[in-house]
Amino acid sequence: MNPSASPVGGSVLIIGGGLVGASLAIALDAAGVAATLVETAAPRADAQPSYDERNLALARATVNGLDAIGVWRHAAARATPIRHIHVSRAGEFGSTRLDADRHGVDALGWTLPARELGAALLRRLDECTRLTRLAPATLSALEPLPGGWRAQVETVDGTRNLDTPLLVGADGTQSFVRTRLGIDAERHDYRQTLFVCTVTPERDHANRAWERFSDDGPVALLPLAERRCGLVLTVAADVAEAVAALDDAAFIALAQRRFGWRLGRLSRPGRRHPYAIQRVAASQLTAPHAVLVGNAAQTVHPIGAQGFNLGLRDALTLAELAAAA
Numbered sequence: 001m002n003p004s005a006s007p008v009g010g011s012v013l014i015i016g017g018g019l020v021g022a023s024l025a026i027a028l029d030a031a032g033v034a035a036t037l038v039e040t041a042a043p044r045a046d047a048q049p050s051y052d053e054r055n056l057a058l059a060r061a062t063v064n065g066l067d068a069i070g071v072w073r074h075a076a077a078r079a080t081p082i083r084h085i086h087v088s089r090a091g092e093f094g095s096t097r098l099d100a101d102r103h104g105v106d107a108l109g110w111t112l113p114a115r116e117l118g119a120a121l122l123r124r125l126d127e128c129t130r131l132t133r134l135a136p137a138t139l140s141a142l143e144p145l146p147g148g149w150r151a152q153v154e155t156v157d158g159t160r161n162l163d164t165p166l167l168v169g170a171d172g173t174q175s176f177v178r179t180r181l182g183i184d185a186e187r188h189d190y191r192q193t194l195f196v197c198t199v200t201p202e203r204d205h206a207n208r209a210w211e212r213f214s215d216d217g218p219v220a221l222l223p224l225a226e227r228r229c230g231l232v233l234t235v236a237a238d239v240a241e242a243v244a245a246l247d248d249a250a251f252i253a254l255a256q257r258r259f260g261w262r263l264g265r266l267s268r269p270g271r272r273h274p275y276a277i278q279r280v281a282a283s284q285l286t287a288p289h290a291v292l293v294g295n296a297a298q299t300v301h302p303i304g305a306q307g308f309n310l311g312l313r314d315a316l317t318l319a320e321l322a323a324a325a
Contacts, residue, residue, distance in 0.1 A: 020294030021170030027319035202264025
């Protein structure tokens, strides 16, 4: 910050109320820092679990962080521990195997439906005392000020101008904040499409996560409650349309060929969700009185299960620095 600039009043302004933006708002509140959270959609918690879920693989450090800011107590009952990990490559003899007991921990990580984490964040947001939430609301313009930013936000009650000493872009891969700040992003098209769905294996998954690599792309199975597994199947982009058109039997046959028979026959494929994937990495994470977090800062290949894990690290680190400042 320029010491000669007049300080701008107002709270930290977070643009984007997704998983990372909400986590940051909670962490700032817990650290005693006032914040305003701008969310494009009105908050809602779907109370009904579904067989079809988008699932997150949470590292131990992530769960520790969620616990520290009071979120995990709202989500733990729906999480499934990962006690074993098996990584292999088609056509090769060796494999990598990790076991929680050998490392003296109760779990290597946890899987959790994204909907359940979203609901836990909403419950924790309701407990915040230093947080202002604007939803539904969208950022329409940004103007630099000496010592901060002025944001023009469109709400159901009309246009509001908000001054902030610290602007946070948590608005996803196609970040408006990143563009407005003039920060370039490096993009890499993997020419791959992920198909995500839930399946039921013949054998108990025994809290084991599987990841198998091949020339056609990686495939993963994540352990879920009720003996289900979350399937992540990668295909080349030029065959994605054909894969999407497969019936359930043909899709399961493809998944079975790619994954193998370690869990016996796979069945009951849920609704398939295709995602064309790319890597997007901001050339820098900060600008004067502004910072990027989550997918606005880095969008990575989801097969590594590091998207939210990295994003929460961003949020907790930023909250710690803001509190110290």
